[in-house]
Amino acid sequence: MLKALKNGEVLRERYKIRRVIGQGGMGRVYLADDLRLTGRLCALKSIFYNPSLPQKILDQTREQFEREATILARLDHPNLPKVSDFFSVENRDYLVMDFVPGKDLRTLMMEAKNRKEFLSEREVLGWAGQIADALNYLHSQDPPVLHRDIKPSNLKLTPNRVIKLVDFGLVKISASGETTVTVVQGHGSAFYTPLEQYGGDMGHTDARSDVYSFGATLYHLLSNQPPKEARERFLKAETLKPLRKYNPNISPRTEKAVQMAMNLHPDRRLRTAAEFKQALLGQWDPSSQPNAPLPAPTLGDLLSSPKEMALIWLSLLALVISVVLTLVK
Numbered sequence: 001m002l003k004a005l006k007n008g009e010v011l012r013e014r015y016k017i018r019r020v021i022g023q024g025g026m027g028r029v030y031l032a033d034d035l036r037l038t039g040r041l042c043a044l045k046s047i048f049y050n051p052s053l054p055q056k057i058l059d060q061t062r063e064q065f066e067r068e069a070t071i072l073a074r075l076d077h078p079n080l081p082k083v084s085d086f087f088s089v090e091n092r093d094y095l096v097m098d099f100v101p102g103k104d105l106r107t108l109m110m111e112a113k114n115r116k117e118f119l120s121e122r123e124v125l126g127w128a129g130q131i132a133d134a135l136n137y138l139h140s141q142d143p144p145v146l147h148r149d150i151k152p153s154n155l156k157l158t159p160n161r162v163i164k165l166v167d168f169g170l171v172k173i174s175a176s177g178e179t180t181v182t183v184v185q186g187h188g189s190a191f192y193t194p195l196e197q198y199g200g201d202m203g204h205t206d207a208r209s210d211v212y213s214f215g216a217t218l219y220h221l222l223s224n225q226p227p228k229e230a231r232e233r234f235l236k237a238e239t240l241k242p243l244r245k246y247n248p249n250i251s252p253r254t255e256k257a258v259q260m261a262m263n264l265h266p267d268r269r270l271r272t273a274a275e276f277k278q279a280l281l282g283q284w285d286p287s288s289q290p291n292a293p294l295p296a297p298t299l300g301d302l303l304s305s306p307k308e309m310a311l312i313w314l315s316l317l318a319l320v321i322s323v324v325l326t327l328v329k
Helices: 055-074 105-114 121-139 195-202 207-223 230-235 252-261 273-281 299-303 306-328
Strands: 015-024 027-034 041-047 083-089 092-098 155-157 163-165
Touching: 015 041, 055 083, 055 092, 105 155, 105 207, 121 155, 121 163, 121 207, 121 273, 195 230, 207 252, 207 273, 252 273
Parallel strands: none
Antiparallel strands: 015 027, 027 041, 041 092, 083 092, 155 163
């Protein structure tokens, strides 16, 4: 991995490095001051490339970075940080984004877990509505933009309660009739990665891949337990443990929607973020009706839940006994 930039170092006579705020196998993220816009903080992401790549492939990859960074800079949505600049210095490429203050959802989940509590289903569903809107916006671009690394630590809750989907290091631009191509090679995080994403650029990923990662993220947030990896579920033929096995207070509707989003087979999965939002929230709009009742489960939700089915059978049994006793009298 390349040596980190020093605190106080200035890039392009504009971005003054404060400190490293994130690091992974594909790059580092720095907090920096924008010297042209006094008081503005930005997140400066440096992109690493595999040094063993042939020069021709490396050149193509960096050209691709420029094309796709241009597309990212055109994105404008309240739940996405704004990409404001991109540039290269020697053998590194940089992406400049708004710095997003606040805690990420993994931190909030771990704080609740340490208190031996779960995050509120109402609160998580409110966040889910915002995440779905951001993904629907990305997937509606021409060509569609896939995030490919949705997970609790890549979702931040700002002080004014707005969710931001951050870290565009693994974004993919989907070209019609082609497999998607990646700015930087990567497969996301194992707990949240669908099977088809393990194929790299040879695998076919689309909006349903982000839907899987979105569902896996909600599963973790609502249960305090990371879901089984898709590869492990496939190889060991394991079914996904129902959410309510960990958190019995979750509604059957939420449980079923998350299970549908996390189907191993893309063709049996919810197809879009909008479909997932509908399955979770129905007609409830958390932003305008934060205190409205949670959406009621459908009959299908109840019939698919072992706990609810047991209650239904007990109720029917009680009804039959009541009728029999009445007739005997």
